[in-house]
Amino acid sequence: MRKRDWLILGAMIGVFAACLLLPVGGTWFGGNALGAALRLVKSYAREHVLLCLVPALFIAGAIATFISQASVMKYLGAKANKLLAYGVASVSGSVLAVCSCTVLPLFAGIYRMGAGLGPATAFLYAGPAINVLAIVLTAGVLGFELGVARAVGAVVFAVAIGALMQVLYRKEQAQRAAAAAAMPTPKVARPLWKNALVLAAMVAALVFANWAVSGRLTVGLRCCPEGSTVTHYVEGRVISETPESLTIELPDGQVRTYDQSWIASTELLDGPTYRAIHSARFYIAGAAVAALLVMLAAWFPRRELVEWSRSTWGFAKQILPLLLIGVLAAGLLFGYERQAGLIPREWVASAVGGNSVGANLLASLAGAMMYFATLTEVPIVQGLLASGMGKGPALALLLAGPALSLPNLLVIRSVIGTEKTLVYASLVVVMATISGLCFGFVAH
Numbered sequence: 001m002r003k004r005d006w007l008i009l010g011a012m013i014g015v016f017a018a019c020l021l022l023p024v025g026g027t028w029f030g031g032n033a034l035g036a037a038l039r040l041v042k043s044y045a046r047e048h049v050l051l052c053l054v055p056a057l058f059i060a061g062a063i064a065t066f067i068s069q070a071s072v073m074k075y076l077g078a079k080a081n082k083l084l085a086y087g088v089a090s091v092s093g094s095v096l097a098v099c100s101c102t103v104l105p106l107f108a109g110i111y112r113m114g115a116g117l118g119p120a121t122a123f124l125y126a127g128p129a130i131n132v133l134a135i136v137l138t139a140g141v142l143g144f145e146l147g148v149a150r151a152v153g154a155v156v157f158a159v160a161i162g163a164l165m166q167v168l169y170r171k172e173q174a175q176r177a178a179a180a181a182a183m184p185t186p187k188v189a190r191p192l193w194k195n196a197l198v199l200a201a202m203v204a205a206l207v208f209a210n211w212a213v214s215g216r217l218t219v220g221l222r223c224c225p226e227g228s229t230v231t232h233y234v235e236g237r238v239i240s241e242t243p244e245s246l247t248i249e250l251p252d253g254q255v256r257t258y259d260q261s262w263i264a265s266t267e268l269l270d271g272p273t274y275r276a277i278h279s280a281r282f283y284i285a286g287a288a289v290a291a292l293l294v295m296l297a298a299w300f301p302r303r304e305l306v307e308w309s310r311s312t313w314g315f316a317k318q319i320l321p322l323l324l325i326g327v328l329a330a331g332l333l334f335g336y337e338r339q340a341g342l343i344p345r346e347w348v349a350s351a352v353g354g355n356s357v358g359a360n361l362l363a364s365l366a367g368a369m370m371y372f373a374t375l376t377e378v379p380i381v382q383g384l385l386a387s388g389m390g391k392g393p394a395l396a397l398l399l400a401g402p403a404l405s406l407p408n409l410l411v412i413r414s415v416i417g418t419e420k421t422l423v424y425a426s427l428v429v430v431m432a433t434i435s436g437l438c439f440g441f442v443a444h
Contacts, residue, residue, distance in 0.1 A: 005313065012320060019045035019324075036339040037331030040371065044327050053101065055206040057319070060109035061312030062202060065304060066195045067113060076115035076123075082163075085116065089123040090130065090158045101323055101371075103127035104411045105315045111415060117173050118166025121424055124412070126158040129403040138378055138398065142385065145443055146395060153399050153435050161427045168423060194299050201292040209285035211278050219248065219258065220265040230264045319411050326407025330371040333406075352384070352393040355440030357433070363393035364432040367401030368409075368425055377401050392440020400432040 022042045024035060074080060075088050103124060111120040135154070139147020166173060216237050220230040236248030239255060246266070247257040268275060277284070296305065335341030352359045352366075372380070381394050404425060413421040 008317060009313075012316070015324070016045055016049060033332050033335065033341045036335040036341050037328050039339060040331030040336040041324070041327050043336065044371075048101065051209045052206070053105070053320070053323075055202065055209070056103070056105045057312050057315050058308075059199065059202045059206065060105035060315045061308050061310075062199060063106070063109035064113055064311045064315075065308040066198065066300075076110060076119040080116065080119070085119040086122050086159050086162055089115075089119040089162065090126045090155065101327075101405065101407050101411075104319055104323075104408065104415075107412075108315060108319070108415045114176075116166060117169055117416070117420070118162040118164075120162075121165045122158045122162030124424075125161055125403045125428065126154070129154040129399070130158060134378065134402065142378065142381060142394070146391065146398070146439075149395050149435075149439050149443075150398050153395065153432075157399060157403075157428070157431055157435075160431065161424065164427055165420070165424060169420065190299055194295070198292060198295050198299075201288045201295065204288040205285045205292065208277070208281045208288065211281040216269040217248070218267045218269065219246065219263055220267075221258065222262050222264045225259070225261040227264075235269075318414055322410040322414060323407045326405065326410045327371060330369065330406045333369065350388065352397075353388045353390055355390045355392040355437065357437060359390060359393045360396045360433045360436035360440070361429070363389070363396040363436060364400040364429040367397040367399075367432070368404040368429055369406050370401060371405040371407060372401050390440055391443045392436040392438075394436075395439045396432040396436030399435055400428050404428055 019041050022038050024039045024042055076085050106127070107120060107124040110123065111117070115123075130151075135147055135151045138150050216235065218233050218235050220233050223229040223231045234248070234250065234256070236250045236256070239247040239249055241247070243260065245257050245259055246263060247255060249255050270278075331341060333341050333343050335344075352363045377398060381389070381397055384397070385391075385394055409421055409425060412424065416424075
């Protein structure tokens with residue numbers, strides 16, 4: 001790295017440290033929009049940068065360095081078998097189950113290596129949208145119908161949006177494919193299975209290190225402190241727990257704190273297998289990293305490892321500053337958790353009641369701008385439903401929200417340009433609006 005790159009890296013580390021140390025718990029940033037934006041930035045830095053974005057950047061760099069262009073073109077290129085290309089893109093994205101920002105380096109990596117625009121955008125949508133846990137949680141919390149509609153809609157969207165992007169830019173993609181085909185085929189340094197194992201180890205480390213639980217549970221409350229009779233049950237999401245008290249967020253958005261002496265039982269809504277994996281997630285991720293290091297030492301020369309680091313650094317310089325700007329803007333406009341932004345959520349809830357075209361369109365647009373960390377869209381939509389949101393707009397928000405965000409759009413623009421980004425976002429919003437409208441009529 002050049003001296004200038006070391007300075008940029010130092011500045012990035014300094015900004016990251018400053019984000020982690022933001023004094024958002026004090027009185028300076030009370031309940032205003034700036035406080036919400038800074039809380040979102042701090043939360044993003046704490047929960048997503050080291051375990052999500054950094055591994056994703058290294059995976060993107062590995063794709064660009066270790067995977068031959070011929071391999072990418074074979075499975076995801078513009079001239080690849082369409083069923084295979086979209087199947088690989090959708091399955092790959094859904095297996096990762098990442099948020100709308102973590103998927104960006106991976107999208108940039110496969111697109112620059114020659115993936116067709118259609119399969120690449122199908123992968124871009126599938127990563128955050130086809131999240132199995134989020135879909136199961138949606139069915140359990142918001143209702144079976146809404147969960148099924150979200151699952152079906154997400155799969156159809158991934159393929160349909162990719163196919164439409166490929167058709168709309170078919171001439172450009174044909175020229176791109178022809179140019180790539182005219183390039184000399186690079187010499188393969190090692191068998192494809194070795195590269196696949198290295199990427200699999202990296203993906204396993206990313207997935208298991210970020211294995212999340214919903215935090216939702218059912219609480220049985222006693223008739224009196226230390227009493228033996230349970231009078232009623234409440235369901236909510238854990239905010240904090242101490243030996244003395246338990247604080248949860250109820251489905252309507254209210255936050256309640258219960259003294260532990262009143263609590264007779266608690267039952268987590270995540271299954272035992274899922275919770276067991278969560279408990280062992282860092283051990284599994286550590287084993288994947290250990291296997292990765294062994295394979296890198298045995299199969300890869302130093303020259304390739306240096307090139308990998310350079311490629312990863314290139315993605316970091318392009319993506320991280322735009323994400324910071326986008327996360328700040330999203331928090332400022334839409335707030336964070338229970339802290340309002342410049343656009344109060346009450347306005348959104350009141351505007352998306354019923355099942356009109358306007359309500360579904362507004363829900364889709366709001367989802368496209370807001371940033372949702374993985375699984376947080378479910379309690380947010382639950383609160384909006386309790387405030388009067390219609391079921392159709394709720395589905396529209398669930399289909400557009402996890403896959404798009406303001407930070408996400410800023411980075412996509414730097415990869416495929418302004419026009420294609422606007423077309424991609426428009427397709428997501430329009431299809432989410434139509435899906436919400438249809439579901440609203442059926443579920444009314």
